[in-house]
Amino acid sequence: MKIVxxxxxxxxxxxITExxxxxIEEGLYTVLDMTxxxxxxxxxIEQFPIGGVFNVALDNENNTILGFQNVEPFASYTKAFAHVGIIGTFVDSKYRxxxxxxxxxxxxxKDAKAKGYEKLFAYVREDNPNALKTYVSQGFEVVGIAKNHAKVNGRYINEVLIEKFL
Known part of the structure; x- marks a missing residue:
């Protein structure tokens, strides 16, 4: 398998929806609760912020999307956060x-730096240690815990706040 x-x-x-x-349906790895x-x-995709980054990983042999990652501006209501992006990562469970x-x-x-981002920020479910381990292996650091930050299927979930300076 050659990843592009x-x-x-x-x-x-x-x-991407596949x-x-x-x-989302598994309810274990994301706080998204609607497909x-x-x-x-x-x-x-068409309305994705111009200043954002939205990448897909493909199996080059059969052109199948294996995962995707995006970075959106942290806040558009002030320029004070223009250097900060929110990152999200999703990989098909069959290809992890x-x-x-x-x-x-x-x-x-690389794309985020080229667009002027200096820092990436994310929220990772506390009960998703594999995702947290992946982000930490990429240089992200834990900066805090948001307690009962999400409520998925009637259950409160803490989220770990992480950041990486590019």
Whole structure:
């Protein structure tokens, strides 16, 4: 399997939802609690912030989306946070631990720096130690815990706040 990372395109909507929706349905690795249609994802891609980064990882042999990662501006209501982005990472459960997240991080860090980001920030579910380990292995540091920050399926979830300076 040869992994290629490139910018997300409108036609990736279906492939992205095929990665994302099973993760949402599992209810274990994200605070997202509603699935998306391919059309909704296409609209999301079309309306993605110009200053953001949205990458997909593909199996180059069969053009299948294996995962994706995006960075959105932290806050648009002030320029004080213009250097900070919120990062999210999703990898198809069938393809985890095969270097997909690492390939995404490499490309996304490069793209984010080129767009002027100096710091990336994320919230990781406290009950998702594998995701936290992945982010830490990429140089993120834990800066705090937001207690009962999310409520998924009636259950409160703490989120670990992490950051990385680029």
């Amino acid at each position: 990372v490139r910018n997300a395109q409108k036609q990736d909507g279906k492939g 990665v994302l929706n099973p993760i 998306f249609t391919p059309k909704e994802e296409e609209v999301f 631990r095969r270097g997909i997240a690492s390939a995404l991080f490499t490309a996304t860090f």
